[in-house]
Amino acid sequence: MFNGIIFNKGIINRIKKRAKGVNLFIKSSLKVSNKNLGISISCDGVCLTLISYKNKTLEFYLSNETLAKSKFRNIKIGDEINLEKPLKFGDNISGHICQGHVDTVCFVKSIKKVDKSNIFEFKITKSLKKQLVEKASILINGVSLTISKIKKNSFEIWIIPHTLKLTNLIKLKKNDLVNVEIDIMSKYVKKFINEKKKF
Numbered sequence: 001m002f003n004g005i006i007f008n009k010g011i012i013n014r015i016k017k018r019a020k021g022v023n024l025f026i027k028s029s030l031k032v033s034n035k036n037l038g039i040s041i042s043c044d045g046v047c048l049t050l051i052s053y054k055n056k057t058l059e060f061y062l063s064n065e066t067l068a069k070s071k072f073r074n075i076k077i078g079d080e081i082n083l084e085k086p087l088k089f090g091d092n093i094s095g096h097i098c099q100g101h102v103d104t105v106c107f108v109k110s111i112k113k114v115d116k117s118n119i120f121e122f123k124i125t126k127s128l129k130k131q132l133v134e135k136a137s138i139l140i141n142g143v144s145l146t147i148s149k150i151k152k153n154s155f156e157i158w159i160i161p162h163t164l165k166l167t168n169l170i171k172l173k174k175n176d177l178v179n180v181e182i183d184i185m186s187k188y189v190k191k192f193i194n195e196k197k198k199f
Contacts, residue, residue: 001087002042004095004137004144006167008083010043012075013057021063024048024075027056030083040100042084044168045142045179046070047100058083070102071141071177080168082142095144096137102179104128108172109154118164119148121156122178129153131182139181143167 010028026043032053040047046066052059067073106122132150143163149156164170
């Protein structure tokens with residue numbers, strides 16, 4: 001489990017292609033050691049297992065399934081990745097409970113500057129739009145954010161300068177792809193309501 005609060009980023013410095021996936025190498029100052037091998041780390045919102053660590057470089061294996069369902073299908077060397085270690089007992093939860101299970105990828109539809117903040121608009125499919133709730137949390141590239149408005153085929157999020165500074169969201173531009181995880185509580189409530197309607 002994660003909470004979508006980002007303090008660390010990394011840079012992809014190597015991609016090793018395999019028959020059924022890739023090995024991804026990320027250079028970062030994230031504090032880990034070889035004792036942490038096997039732990040899950042959120043990489044742009046995708047829960048990945050740390051399989052090696054050397055010279056401040058973290059190695060992960062991504063299956064073709066993970067590549068197909070996330071923005072990692074378009075990764076390249078030099079890309080910046082938001083990183084978060086898993087929560088441990090006693091940690092503050094400043095964001096919301098996140099699983100690291102990407103529901104979809106969305107394209108940036110527009111970015112508007114309003115005062116010191118930015119309004120990001122993301123395209124989304126009709127089926128997933130039904131699971132969104134205004135003012136509920138949502139995970140974008142591993143960052144816990146709040147849905148400010150739901151539109152016909154998109155949703156909007158306001159992002160403050162501090163969040164932009166600490167994450168790779170500051171580098172987003174129109175038509176860029178992002179990983180999206182819908183709030184698990186929203187999904188459970190939606191499923192509960194649908195099940196009740198059957199009886």
